[in-house]
Amino acid sequence: MENFVYLSKSLDSQCRFNAGEVSLDTIDQWPVDCTDVCAILKFTSSSNNIPYEKLKSTFQNLNSINGVFRVENTTLTNLSFFGNLTLIFNINYNVLSISNNPKLTDVSVLFTIENSLTNYPVQFINNPKLDIHPLCVGNSFSKFDKFYIVNNLKDCGCTETSINNENVVNFKNCNSIFGPTEISDATNASMFSALSSVRNITGPISIHNTNFENLSFFSKLERMKGDMSGVNLDIHDNPNMTRLGLESLMAMNIENVHPDFCLTMEEMQVFTTFNTKYVKLEAKYCNITTRKDGQKTCVFESMSALHNDCVHIMGNVIISSGNEQYIEKLSSVTRIYGSLSITNTTLKNLEFLGNLTNVAVLNDTSPAILLDTNPDLSDITLFSMMYPYTSGPHAVVIQNNANHLENIFMNPLQCYNYQISIGAYVLYNGANCAWVMSDGESNYGVYWISICALLSSIFF
Numbered sequence: 001m002e003n004f005v006y007l008s009k010s011l012d013s014q015c016r017f018n019a020g021e022v023s024l025d026t027i028d029q030w031p032v033d034c035t036d037v038c039a040i041l042k043f044t045s046s047s048n049n050i051p052y053e054k055l056k057s058t059f060q061n062l063n064s065i066n067g068v069f070r071v072e073n074t075t076l077t078n079l080s081f082f083g084n085l086t087l088i089f090n091i092n093y094n095v096l097s098i099s100n101n102p103k104l105t106d107v108s109v110l111f112t113i114e115n116s117l118t119n120y121p122v123q124f125i126n127n128p129k130l131d132i133h134p135l136c137v138g139n140s141f142s143k144f145d146k147f148y149i150v151n152n153l154k155d156c157g158c159t160e161t162s163i164n165n166e167n168v169v170n171f172k173n174c175n176s177i178f179g180p181t182e183i184s185d186a187t188n189a190s191m192f193s194a195l196s197s198v199r200n201i202t203g204p205i206s207i208h209n210t211n212f213e214n215l216s217f218f219s220k221l222e223r224m225k226g227d228m229s230g231v232n233l234d235i236h237d238n239p240n241m242t243r244l245g246l247e248s249l250m251a252m253n254i255e256n257v258h259p260d261f262c263l264t265m266e267e268m269q270v271f272t273t274f275n276t277k278y279v280k281l282e283a284k285y286c287n288i289t290t291r292k293d294g295q296k297t298c299v300f301e302s303m304s305a306l307h308n309d310c311v312h313i314m315g316n317v318i319i320s321s322g323n324e325q326y327i328e329k330l331s332s333v334t335r336i337y338g339s340l341s342i343t344n345t346t347l348k349n350l351e352f353l354g355n356l357t358n359v360a361v362l363n364d365t366s367p368a369i370l371l372d373t374n375p376d377l378s379d380i381t382l383f384s385m386m387y388p389y390t391s392g393p394h395a396v397v398i399q400n401n402a403n404h405l406e407n408i409f410m411n412p413l414q415c416y417n418y419q420i421s422i423g424a425y426v427l428y429n430g431a432n433c434a435w436v437m438s439d440g441e442s443n444y445g446v447y448w449i450s451i452c453a454l455l456s457s458i459f460f
Contacts, residue, residue: 022047027058035063035084043071055081064089070097071104078106087114099125111135123148124155132156149178156202168194176200186210192217199223206234213258214243234279243286253279262286263362265297265312265337272335272358275387275423284363285337289314300338303329312337320344327352336360339390341370342377349379357384365392368424377401380408380418387423395424412436 017039019026023046064087131154149156158174163183172194195217201224233252241257289297300315303326316338336359359368368388388395409415415433
Protein backbone atom coordinates (compact mmCIF):
# COMPACT_ATOMS: atom_id res chain seq x y z
CA MET A 1 0.00 0.00 0.00
CA GLU A 2 2.87 2.37 0.78
CA ASN A 3 4.09 2.16 -2.82
CA PHE A 4 0.75 3.33 -4.12
CA VAL A 5 0.81 6.28 -1.73
CA TYR A 6 4.10 7.40 -3.20
CA LEU A 7 2.81 6.90 -6.70
CA SER A 8 -0.32 8.93 -6.09
CA LYS A 9 1.74 11.78 -4.71
CA SER A 10 4.03 11.69 -7.71
CA LEU A 11 1.08 12.16 -10.05
CA ASP A 12 0.47 15.64 -8.65
CA SER A 13 1.13 17.93 -11.61
CA GLN A 14 2.98 20.32 -9.30
CA CYS A 15 5.48 17.61 -8.34
CA ARG A 16 6.80 16.65 -11.75
CA PHE A 17 10.04 17.38 -13.55
CA ASN A 18 9.56 17.12 -17.29
CA ALA A 19 12.88 18.46 -18.58
CA GLY A 20 14.55 15.09 -19.06
CA GLU A 21 18.00 16.19 -17.86
CA VAL A 22 19.35 18.59 -15.26
CA SER A 23 21.21 21.60 -16.67
CA LEU A 24 21.58 25.31 -15.96
CA ASP A 25 18.66 25.88 -18.32
CA THR A 26 16.33 23.35 -16.67
CA ILE A 27 17.23 23.19 -12.99
CA ASP A 28 14.86 26.01 -12.05
CA GLN A 29 11.98 23.86 -13.33
CA TRP A 30 12.53 21.47 -10.44
CA PRO A 31 9.60 21.57 -7.92
CA VAL A 32 11.73 22.54 -4.93
CA ASP A 33 8.86 22.39 -2.42
CA CYS A 34 7.94 18.79 -3.25
CA THR A 35 9.31 15.89 -1.24
CA ASP A 36 8.12 13.23 -3.70
CA VAL A 37 8.75 13.94 -7.37
CA CYS A 38 7.93 12.11 -10.57
CA ALA A 39 10.91 12.63 -12.84
CA ILE A 40 13.35 11.43 -15.42
CA LEU A 41 16.26 12.65 -13.33
CA LYS A 42 19.38 12.55 -15.49
CA PHE A 43 22.66 14.26 -14.75
CA THR A 44 24.84 14.51 -17.85
CA SER A 45 27.70 16.64 -19.15
CA SER A 46 25.14 19.46 -19.30
CA SER A 47 25.05 19.36 -15.50
CA ASN A 48 28.76 20.01 -15.03
CA ASN A 49 28.60 23.80 -14.72
CA ILE A 50 25.86 23.89 -12.06
CA PRO A 51 27.33 25.16 -8.76
CA TYR A 52 27.20 22.69 -5.87
CA GLU A 53 25.25 25.10 -3.66
CA LYS A 54 22.62 25.40 -6.38
CA LEU A 55 22.28 21.61 -6.52
CA LYS A 56 22.04 21.41 -2.74
CA SER A 57 19.34 24.06 -2.41
CA THR A 58 17.35 22.59 -5.30
CA PHE A 59 17.23 19.00 -4.03
CA GLN A 60 17.31 19.56 -0.26
CA ASN A 61 13.62 18.64 0.21
CA LEU A 62 13.63 15.59 -2.06
CA ASN A 63 12.72 12.35 -0.25
CA SER A 64 11.66 10.04 -3.09
CA ILE A 65 12.05 9.77 -6.84
CA ASN A 66 9.28 8.11 -8.82
CA GLY A 67 10.94 7.36 -12.13
CA VAL A 68 14.44 7.26 -13.60
CA PHE A 69 17.72 8.16 -11.90
CA ARG A 70 20.98 8.38 -13.87
CA VAL A 71 24.33 10.09 -13.47
CA GLU A 72 26.34 9.70 -16.66
CA ASN A 73 29.29 11.51 -18.25
CA THR A 74 29.57 14.16 -15.54
CA THR A 75 32.42 15.75 -13.60
CA LEU A 76 30.50 15.55 -10.32
CA THR A 77 32.62 14.49 -7.35
CA ASN A 78 29.77 13.37 -5.08
CA LEU A 79 25.98 13.09 -4.73
CA SER A 80 25.77 14.50 -1.21
CA PHE A 81 23.45 17.27 -2.40
CA PHE A 82 20.74 14.57 -2.17
CA GLY A 83 20.92 14.85 1.60
CA ASN A 84 17.38 13.62 2.32
CA LEU A 85 16.80 11.15 -0.51
CA THR A 86 15.54 7.87 0.98
CA LEU A 87 13.51 6.12 -1.73
CA ILE A 88 13.63 5.31 -5.43
CA PHE A 89 10.38 3.99 -6.89
CA ASN A 90 11.34 2.79 -10.37
CA ILE A 91 7.91 1.70 -11.58
CA ASN A 92 8.97 1.26 -15.23
CA TYR A 93 12.07 -0.82 -14.41
CA ASN A 94 14.48 1.56 -16.16
CA VAL A 95 18.20 1.24 -15.60
CA LEU A 96 19.67 3.00 -12.58
CA SER A 97 23.00 4.09 -14.00
CA ILE A 98 26.07 5.72 -12.45
CA SER A 99 28.50 5.58 -15.36
CA ASN A 100 31.47 7.34 -16.94
CA ASN A 101 32.05 9.88 -14.17
CA PRO A 102 35.84 10.35 -13.94
CA LYS A 103 35.83 12.49 -10.76
CA LEU A 104 33.05 10.80 -8.79
CA THR A 105 34.27 9.55 -5.40
CA ASP A 106 31.18 9.51 -3.15
CA VAL A 107 27.73 8.01 -3.79
CA SER A 108 27.12 7.07 -0.15
CA VAL A 109 23.55 8.39 -0.33
CA LEU A 110 22.78 5.30 -2.42
CA PHE A 111 24.25 2.95 0.18
CA THR A 112 21.35 3.56 2.57
CA ILE A 113 18.54 4.23 0.13
CA GLU A 114 15.35 2.15 -0.02
CA ASN A 115 14.12 0.65 -3.28
CA SER A 116 10.41 -0.12 -3.60
CA LEU A 117 11.03 -2.37 -6.60
CA THR A 118 14.05 -4.62 -7.00
CA ASN A 119 13.84 -6.10 -10.48
CA TYR A 120 15.35 -3.34 -12.59
CA PRO A 121 18.98 -3.24 -13.78
CA VAL A 122 21.60 -1.38 -11.75
CA GLN A 123 24.90 -0.39 -13.31
CA PHE A 124 28.02 1.31 -11.96
CA ILE A 125 30.44 1.44 -14.86
CA ASN A 126 33.68 3.34 -15.57
CA ASN A 127 33.93 5.48 -12.46
CA PRO A 128 37.70 5.27 -11.86
CA LYS A 129 37.71 7.04 -8.47
CA LEU A 130 34.60 5.39 -7.02
CA ASP A 131 34.76 2.61 -4.42
CA ILE A 132 31.47 0.78 -4.93
CA HIS A 133 32.19 -2.09 -2.53
CA PRO A 134 30.07 -0.70 0.39
CA LEU A 135 27.00 -0.90 -1.83
CA CYS A 136 27.67 -4.56 -2.59
CA VAL A 137 27.80 -5.63 1.05
CA GLY A 138 25.00 -3.36 2.29
CA ASN A 139 21.25 -3.91 2.34
CA SER A 140 19.98 -1.26 -0.08
CA PHE A 141 20.52 -3.41 -3.16
CA SER A 142 20.83 -6.82 -1.50
CA LYS A 143 17.72 -8.16 -3.27
CA PHE A 144 18.78 -7.03 -6.73
CA ASP A 145 20.00 -9.57 -9.27
CA LYS A 146 20.77 -7.44 -12.35
CA PHE A 147 24.08 -5.90 -11.32
CA TYR A 148 26.55 -4.54 -13.85
CA ILE A 149 29.54 -3.23 -11.88
CA VAL A 150 32.71 -2.86 -13.92
CA ASN A 151 35.80 -0.63 -14.10
CA ASN A 152 35.36 1.35 -10.90
CA LEU A 153 38.13 2.03 -8.39
CA LYS A 154 36.82 -0.95 -6.43
CA ASP A 155 34.05 -3.19 -7.72
CA CYS A 156 31.78 -5.60 -5.88
CA GLY A 157 33.77 -8.68 -6.70
CA CYS A 158 34.60 -10.51 -9.87
CA THR A 159 32.63 -9.79 -13.00
CA GLU A 160 32.93 -11.76 -16.21
CA THR A 161 30.60 -12.75 -18.99
CA SER A 162 32.47 -15.93 -19.92
CA ILE A 163 34.68 -18.28 -17.90
CA ASN A 164 36.67 -20.99 -19.65
CA ASN A 165 39.90 -22.97 -19.45
CA GLU A 166 41.99 -19.97 -20.46
CA ASN A 167 40.76 -17.38 -17.97
CA VAL A 168 39.46 -19.34 -14.97
CA VAL A 169 42.76 -18.85 -13.13
CA ASN A 170 41.90 -15.13 -12.91
CA PHE A 171 39.13 -16.01 -10.45
CA LYS A 172 41.40 -17.67 -7.91
CA ASN A 173 40.86 -14.98 -5.25
CA CYS A 174 37.19 -14.25 -5.97
CA ASN A 175 34.70 -14.50 -3.13
CA SER A 176 31.79 -13.12 -5.18
CA ILE A 177 30.79 -13.12 -8.83
CA PHE A 178 28.44 -10.45 -10.15
CA GLY A 179 26.52 -10.26 -13.39
CA PRO A 180 25.38 -12.82 -15.97
CA THR A 181 28.06 -15.51 -16.20
CA GLU A 182 28.67 -18.33 -18.66
CA ILE A 183 30.93 -21.35 -18.14
CA SER A 184 31.37 -23.25 -21.39
CA ASP A 185 33.76 -25.30 -23.49
CA ALA A 186 35.58 -26.40 -20.34
CA THR A 187 37.55 -29.59 -20.83
CA ASN A 188 39.85 -29.49 -17.80
CA ALA A 189 37.66 -29.73 -14.70
CA SER A 190 40.62 -29.62 -12.32
CA MET A 191 41.43 -26.06 -13.40
CA PHE A 192 38.07 -24.89 -12.08
CA SER A 193 39.21 -25.41 -8.51
CA ALA A 194 40.16 -21.74 -8.97
CA LEU A 195 36.48 -21.04 -8.19
CA SER A 196 36.63 -22.83 -4.84
CA SER A 197 36.67 -19.53 -2.90
CA VAL A 198 33.42 -18.26 -4.40
CA ARG A 199 30.74 -17.86 -1.72
CA ASN A 200 28.21 -15.63 -3.49
CA ILE A 201 26.89 -15.47 -7.04
CA THR A 202 24.60 -12.60 -8.00
CA GLY A 203 23.00 -12.96 -11.41
CA PRO A 204 22.20 -15.89 -13.70
CA ILE A 205 24.83 -18.49 -14.55
CA SER A 206 24.87 -20.88 -17.51
CA ILE A 207 27.02 -24.03 -17.55
CA HIS A 208 27.08 -25.97 -20.79
CA ASN A 209 29.26 -28.02 -23.13
CA THR A 210 31.70 -29.13 -20.43
CA ASN A 211 33.07 -32.46 -19.26
CA PHE A 212 32.23 -31.70 -15.61
CA GLU A 213 31.01 -34.63 -13.54
CA ASN A 214 29.72 -32.24 -10.86
CA LEU A 215 30.05 -28.67 -9.61
CA SER A 216 32.12 -29.50 -6.54
CA PHE A 217 34.46 -26.60 -7.34
CA PHE A 218 31.64 -24.43 -5.94
CA SER A 219 31.87 -26.30 -2.63
CA LYS A 220 31.99 -23.07 -0.58
CA LEU A 221 29.06 -21.46 -2.35
CA GLU A 222 26.67 -20.14 0.29
CA ARG A 223 24.26 -18.07 -1.76
CA MET A 224 23.10 -17.86 -5.34
CA LYS A 225 20.74 -14.96 -5.95
CA GLY A 226 19.04 -14.46 -9.27
CA ASP A 227 16.04 -13.10 -11.05
CA MET A 228 12.68 -14.51 -9.97
CA SER A 229 11.39 -14.06 -13.52
CA GLY A 230 14.18 -15.98 -15.23
CA VAL A 231 16.43 -19.03 -15.05
CA ASN A 232 19.23 -18.53 -12.53
CA LEU A 233 21.10 -21.76 -13.12
CA ASP A 234 20.99 -23.20 -16.62
CA ILE A 235 22.82 -26.54 -16.90
CA HIS A 236 22.64 -28.32 -20.22
CA ASP A 237 24.70 -30.46 -22.56
CA ASN A 238 27.15 -31.69 -19.94
CA PRO A 239 27.11 -35.41 -20.79
CA ASN A 240 29.39 -36.50 -17.92
CA MET A 241 27.53 -34.72 -15.12
CA THR A 242 26.10 -37.11 -12.52
CA ARG A 243 25.79 -34.86 -9.45
CA LEU A 244 24.97 -31.24 -8.77
CA GLY A 245 26.55 -30.17 -5.48
CA LEU A 246 24.72 -26.84 -5.11
CA GLU A 247 22.22 -26.00 -2.40
CA SER A 248 20.96 -22.43 -2.98
CA LEU A 249 18.89 -21.67 -6.08
CA MET A 250 15.71 -19.87 -7.11
CA ALA A 251 15.14 -20.98 -10.70
CA MET A 252 17.05 -23.46 -12.80
CA ASN A 253 17.18 -25.65 -15.87
CA ILE A 254 18.90 -29.05 -15.88
CA GLU A 255 18.78 -31.15 -19.03
CA ASN A 256 20.93 -33.37 -21.24
CA VAL A 257 23.17 -34.46 -18.39
CA HIS A 258 24.47 -37.96 -17.65
CA PRO A 259 21.71 -40.59 -17.20
CA ASP A 260 22.97 -41.18 -13.66
CA PHE A 261 22.61 -37.52 -12.65
CA CYS A 262 20.94 -37.30 -9.25
CA LEU A 263 20.03 -34.85 -6.49
CA THR A 264 20.61 -35.48 -2.80
CA MET A 265 17.89 -35.10 -0.20
CA GLU A 266 19.60 -31.99 1.15
CA GLU A 267 19.76 -30.35 -2.27
CA MET A 268 16.09 -30.99 -2.98
CA GLN A 269 15.18 -29.83 0.52
CA VAL A 270 16.75 -26.44 -0.12
CA PHE A 271 15.16 -26.14 -3.55
CA THR A 272 11.66 -26.84 -2.27
CA THR A 273 12.11 -24.64 0.79
CA PHE A 274 12.80 -21.65 -1.46
CA ASN A 275 10.25 -22.69 -4.11
CA THR A 276 12.84 -23.12 -6.84
CA LYS A 277 11.32 -22.85 -10.31
CA TYR A 278 12.36 -25.32 -13.01
CA VAL A 279 12.29 -25.06 -16.78
CA LYS A 280 13.40 -28.68 -16.97
CA LEU A 281 14.64 -30.92 -14.19
CA GLU A 282 15.99 -34.15 -15.64
CA ALA A 283 17.13 -35.84 -12.45
CA LYS A 284 16.43 -38.60 -9.96
CA TYR A 285 17.20 -38.95 -6.28
CA CYS A 286 20.64 -40.18 -5.29
CA ASN A 287 20.61 -43.59 -3.63
CA ILE A 288 21.81 -42.13 -0.34
CA THR A 289 19.72 -42.59 2.81
CA THR A 290 22.06 -41.04 5.38
CA ARG A 291 21.96 -37.32 6.04
CA LYS A 292 24.57 -34.85 7.21
CA ASP A 293 22.26 -33.68 10.00
CA GLY A 294 21.72 -37.23 11.29
CA GLN A 295 17.93 -37.11 10.94
CA LYS A 296 16.42 -40.53 10.34
CA THR A 297 15.55 -41.43 6.76
CA CYS A 298 13.37 -44.43 5.94
CA VAL A 299 12.90 -46.15 2.60
CA PHE A 300 9.19 -46.73 2.05
CA GLU A 301 8.05 -50.28 1.39
CA SER A 302 4.62 -50.34 3.00
CA MET A 303 2.76 -48.64 5.83
CA SER A 304 2.87 -51.79 7.94
CA ALA A 305 6.66 -52.09 7.58
CA LEU A 306 7.40 -48.40 8.13
CA HIS A 307 9.30 -47.44 11.29
CA ASN A 308 7.64 -45.21 13.87
CA ASP A 309 10.33 -42.52 14.09
CA CYS A 310 11.01 -41.55 10.47
CA VAL A 311 11.71 -37.87 9.79
CA HIS A 312 12.34 -38.26 6.05
CA ILE A 313 10.99 -40.89 3.67
CA MET A 314 12.48 -41.94 0.36
CA GLY A 315 9.97 -43.46 -2.06
CA ASN A 316 6.30 -43.21 -2.96
CA VAL A 317 4.15 -43.32 0.17
CA ILE A 318 0.88 -45.19 -0.39
CA ILE A 319 -1.95 -45.14 2.14
CA SER A 320 -4.86 -47.29 1.03
CA SER A 321 -7.72 -49.31 2.48
CA GLY A 322 -6.62 -51.12 5.63
CA ASN A 323 -3.68 -48.79 6.32
CA GLU A 324 -5.62 -46.44 8.59
CA GLN A 325 -4.25 -48.18 11.69
CA TYR A 326 -0.68 -47.20 10.75
CA ILE A 327 -1.10 -43.51 9.99
CA GLU A 328 0.46 -42.29 13.26
CA LYS A 329 3.77 -43.61 11.95
CA LEU A 330 3.79 -40.51 9.73
CA SER A 331 3.32 -38.02 12.57
CA SER A 332 7.05 -37.15 12.74
CA VAL A 333 7.68 -37.12 8.99
CA THR A 334 8.68 -33.71 7.60
CA ARG A 335 9.58 -34.56 3.99
CA ILE A 336 8.75 -37.22 1.43
CA TYR A 337 11.17 -37.65 -1.47
CA GLY A 338 8.61 -39.24 -3.73
CA SER A 339 4.82 -39.00 -3.93
CA LEU A 340 2.02 -39.24 -1.37
CA SER A 341 -1.10 -41.16 -2.36
CA ILE A 342 -4.13 -41.54 -0.07
CA THR A 343 -6.86 -43.60 -1.73
CA ASN A 344 -9.88 -45.67 -0.74
CA THR A 345 -9.55 -45.01 3.00
CA THR A 346 -11.99 -44.15 5.77
CA LEU A 347 -9.88 -41.20 6.93
CA LYS A 348 -11.77 -38.07 7.97
CA ASN A 349 -8.84 -35.64 8.12
CA LEU A 350 -5.08 -35.36 7.61
CA GLU A 351 -4.08 -34.29 11.11
CA PHE A 352 -1.49 -37.10 11.27
CA LEU A 353 0.48 -35.22 8.58
CA GLY A 354 0.77 -32.08 10.70
CA ASN A 355 4.58 -31.97 10.46
CA LEU A 356 4.81 -32.73 6.75
CA THR A 357 6.40 -29.72 5.06
CA ASN A 358 7.07 -31.00 1.54
CA VAL A 359 6.51 -33.77 -0.99
CA ALA A 360 8.69 -33.74 -4.10
CA VAL A 361 8.57 -36.14 -7.04
CA LEU A 362 11.53 -36.55 -9.41
CA ASN A 363 11.72 -38.48 -12.66
CA ASP A 364 7.94 -38.97 -12.70
CA THR A 365 4.94 -36.95 -13.85
CA SER A 366 2.50 -38.28 -11.25
CA PRO A 367 0.98 -35.84 -8.73
CA ALA A 368 3.05 -35.06 -5.68
CA ILE A 369 -0.12 -35.46 -3.58
CA LEU A 370 -3.13 -37.56 -4.62
CA LEU A 371 -6.29 -37.69 -2.50
CA ASP A 372 -8.73 -40.00 -4.27
CA THR A 373 -11.94 -41.82 -3.30
CA ASN A 374 -11.93 -41.26 0.45
CA PRO A 375 -15.68 -40.96 1.15
CA ASP A 376 -15.31 -39.69 4.73
CA LEU A 377 -12.49 -37.24 4.04
CA SER A 378 -13.79 -33.69 4.46
CA ASP A 379 -10.85 -31.90 6.12
CA ILE A 380 -7.71 -31.93 3.96
CA THR A 381 -5.77 -29.27 5.87
CA LEU A 382 -2.00 -29.76 5.69
CA PHE A 383 -0.79 -27.35 8.35
CA SER A 384 2.91 -27.30 7.43
CA MET A 385 2.89 -28.10 3.71
CA MET A 386 4.52 -25.67 1.26
CA TYR A 387 5.48 -26.04 -2.40
CA PRO A 388 4.86 -29.72 -3.25
CA TYR A 389 6.67 -30.48 -6.51
CA THR A 390 6.26 -32.71 -9.54
CA SER A 391 7.39 -32.33 -13.14
CA GLY A 392 3.90 -33.42 -14.17
CA PRO A 393 1.00 -31.07 -14.88
CA HIS A 394 -0.65 -31.27 -11.44
CA ALA A 395 1.14 -31.06 -8.09
CA VAL A 396 -2.01 -31.80 -6.08
CA VAL A 397 -4.99 -33.84 -7.29
CA ILE A 398 -8.13 -34.07 -5.12
CA GLN A 399 -11.06 -36.09 -6.43
CA ASN A 400 -14.05 -38.20 -5.38
CA ASN A 401 -13.70 -37.44 -1.67
CA ALA A 402 -16.35 -36.66 0.97
CA ASN A 403 -19.84 -37.88 0.21
CA HIS A 404 -22.00 -36.76 -2.66
CA LEU A 405 -23.89 -34.31 -0.44
CA GLU A 406 -20.81 -32.45 0.82
CA ASN A 407 -17.99 -30.90 -1.17
CA ILE A 408 -14.56 -30.29 0.36
CA PHE A 409 -14.60 -26.88 -1.35
CA MET A 410 -17.97 -25.19 -1.50
CA ASN A 411 -16.85 -22.36 -3.77
CA PRO A 412 -13.83 -21.20 -5.78
CA LEU A 413 -12.56 -18.93 -3.02
CA GLN A 414 -12.16 -21.85 -0.59
CA CYS A 415 -10.24 -23.76 -3.23
CA TYR A 416 -7.97 -20.81 -3.98
CA ASN A 417 -7.33 -20.27 -0.28
CA TYR A 418 -6.20 -23.88 -0.07
CA GLN A 419 -3.85 -23.39 -3.02
CA ILE A 420 -2.33 -20.39 -1.30
CA SER A 421 -1.91 -22.27 1.98
CA ILE A 422 0.16 -25.03 0.34
CA GLY A 423 1.82 -22.97 -2.40
CA ALA A 424 0.67 -25.11 -5.32
CA TYR A 425 -2.10 -25.36 -7.88
CA VAL A 426 -4.85 -27.91 -7.27
CA LEU A 427 -6.85 -30.07 -9.67
CA TYR A 428 -10.19 -30.57 -7.90
CA ASN A 429 -12.60 -33.16 -9.28
CA GLY A 430 -11.08 -32.81 -12.73
CA ALA A 431 -11.09 -29.00 -12.93
CA ASN A 432 -9.19 -26.00 -11.63
CA CYS A 433 -10.45 -23.95 -8.72
CA ALA A 434 -12.30 -21.43 -10.87
CA TRP A 435 -14.88 -24.07 -11.78
CA VAL A 436 -15.66 -25.38 -8.30
CA MET A 437 -19.43 -25.87 -8.14
CA SER A 438 -21.86 -25.10 -5.35
CA ASP A 439 -25.43 -26.40 -5.58
CA GLY A 440 -24.77 -27.31 -9.18
CA GLU A 441 -23.89 -23.76 -10.24
CA SER A 442 -20.59 -22.34 -11.40
CA ASN A 443 -19.29 -19.60 -9.11
CA TYR A 444 -16.60 -18.46 -11.51
CA GLY A 445 -17.76 -14.89 -11.93
CA VAL A 446 -18.94 -14.29 -8.37
CA TYR A 447 -15.54 -14.88 -6.79
CA TRP A 448 -13.25 -13.64 -9.53
CA ILE A 449 -12.25 -10.30 -7.99
CA SER A 450 -11.28 -11.86 -4.66
CA ILE A 451 -9.45 -14.67 -6.44
CA CYS A 452 -7.31 -12.26 -8.47
CA ALA A 453 -6.17 -10.48 -5.33
CA LEU A 454 -5.28 -13.72 -3.58
CA LEU A 455 -3.43 -15.19 -6.52
CA SER A 456 -1.32 -12.11 -7.08
CA SER A 457 -0.14 -12.24 -3.49
CA ILE A 458 1.31 -15.75 -3.67
CA PHE A 459 2.04 -16.86 -7.21
CA PHE A 460 3.17 -13.72 -9.05
